[in-house]
Amino acid sequence: MSLEGRELILGVTGSIAAYKAVYLLRELGRLGASVTVCLSEHAREFVGPLTFRTLSGRSVLSNLFDPQSADAVEHVALAERCHAIVVAPATANLLAKAAHGIADDFLTTLLLAARAPVLMVPAMDGGMWEHPAVAANVATLRGRGVTVLEPDTGALASGQSGKGRFPEVDDIVEALRRVLAPIRDLAGDRLLVTAGPTREPIDPVRYISNRSSGKMGYGLAVAALRRGAQVTLISGPTALTPPPSAVFVPVQTAEEMREAVLHHLDRATIVIKAAAVADYRVLQVSSVKIKGKRDLTLELTPNPDILAEIAARRTNTFVVGFAAETHDVAANARAKLETKGIDLLVANDVSQAGIGFDAEDNEVLLLDRWGGARALPRMPKAAVADAILSHVLGLRAGAATRKTPA
Numbered sequence: 001m002s003l004e005g006r007e008l009i010l011g012v013t014g015s016i017a018a019y020k021a022v023y024l025l026r027e028l029g030r031l032g033a034s035v036t037v038c039l040s041e042h043a044r045e046f047v048g049p050l051t052f053r054t055l056s057g058r059s060v061l062s063n064l065f066d067p068q069s070a071d072a073v074e075h076v077a078l079a080e081r082c083h084a085i086v087v088a089p090a091t092a093n094l095l096a097k098a099a100h101g102i103a104d105d106f107l108t109t110l111l112l113a114a115r116a117p118v119l120m121v122p123a124m125d126g127g128m129w130e131h132p133a134v135a136a137n138v139a140t141l142r143g144r145g146v147t148v149l150e151p152d153t154g155a156l157a158s159g160q161s162g163k164g165r166f167p168e169v170d171d172i173v174e175a176l177r178r179v180l181a182p183i184r185d186l187a188g189d190r191l192l193v194t195a196g197p198t199r200e201p202i203d204p205v206r207y208i209s210n211r212s213s214g215k216m217g218y219g220l221a222v223a224a225l226r227r228g229a230q231v232t233l234i235s236g237p238t239a240l241t242p243p244p245s246a247v248f249v250p251v252q253t254a255e256e257m258r259e260a261v262l263h264h265l266d267r268a269t270i271v272i273k274a275a276a277v278a279d280y281r282v283l284q285v286s287s288v289k290i291k292g293k294r295d296l297t298l299e300l301t302p303n304p305d306i307l308a309e310i311a312a313r314r315t316n317t318f319v320v321g322f323a324a325e326t327h328d329v330a331a332n333a334r335a336k337l338e339t340k341g342i343d344l345l346v347a348n349d350v351s352q353a354g355i356g357f358d359a360e361d362n363e364v365l366l367l368d369r370w371g372g373a374r375a376l377p378r379m380p381k382a383a384v385a386d387a388i389l390s391h392v393l394g395l396r397a398g399a400a401t402r403k404t405p406a
């Protein structure tokens, strides 16, 4: 695919990898794109604007507040005109500013003004990429639909080796193509996604819950929307912001979740139950705060199994469940798939650090009712979400011709 007729903004920020943006710019130009380069102040320390101006054939933007510059008022028009913004390299500082909506120079202001899709290409020292602050900012941006590439692993400018290298130009161009022409393979589908934990009250101030963050479910909702689906997101309490174009139904308890799910079930073509539903609720919820300093016995009663109920009631809906396991993952998950009577089960080992509950990454096993099993390698939840959706579409397409076990 050529990039002929594409109007792009290439933002360059102050990383040692800034010189590699020159090669990226040359390739974008070779593919026919018209590119306006926007340099952060620190990027200018690494590569001068003349190089970018010569290769792009346009003046280079950098200082929003330069009174001499007519560009100062241009950013809104430019943001409206462009088909995509690529920030390459994107420093940890730029990711932080973008995640928090800070607009203190031309590039960050453009990022706020633009409605075009954004591709971030991070490059930084390995330790920085792993830092929880950077990981949280990346997760925020991905949650908003920004595509953030994973850096390559290898030798870094610091002399160390690790994850943080600027990816190959061809990989960036490939990602840009996907950003420019997103796959709309879920257009016409209506997804019902549940996410997060449920909270089962004990008294007015206390509850039973679990460590689910909702990231996997929200990631699925964002990915499905990008791929053209209509999405209803039914979520227990989380710290996440729901994607603006989803129908959002906040719930607290498993019973509320059940009601909301059954209410929306008929419209759904695909149901994905990523929520970690509390298995039990307190039989007698106290209407007043229970006083401490004495033994307390709570009588618990099982919550309804929403997933099994959906599977029993559905007509043509494709039903996906999740399994949180701590041991014998494959065997437990296979048994769960069968007892619940669903089409696909996404199993993850929640005993492993760094994946599963409240983590940025996941490493899952996909088991389907036709006997298929596929292990996905560890990757960010946004990428796991896309892989699950592709798998669902593949299974559904093959379902008509496949033999269903008796």
Ligand code: CTP
Pocket: 254, 273, 274, 275, 276, 277, 278, 279, 303, 304, 305, 306, 307, 308, 320, 321, 322, 323, 324, 325
């Ligand atoms: N689930 C549900 N309703 C429940 C419990 C679980 O809909 N009351 C769904 C979850 O959303 C998930 C799947 O069932 O998609 C499996 O959840 P999990 O907690 O792994 O399994 P449980 O059914 O609770 O079984 P167990 O706790 O015995 O492993």
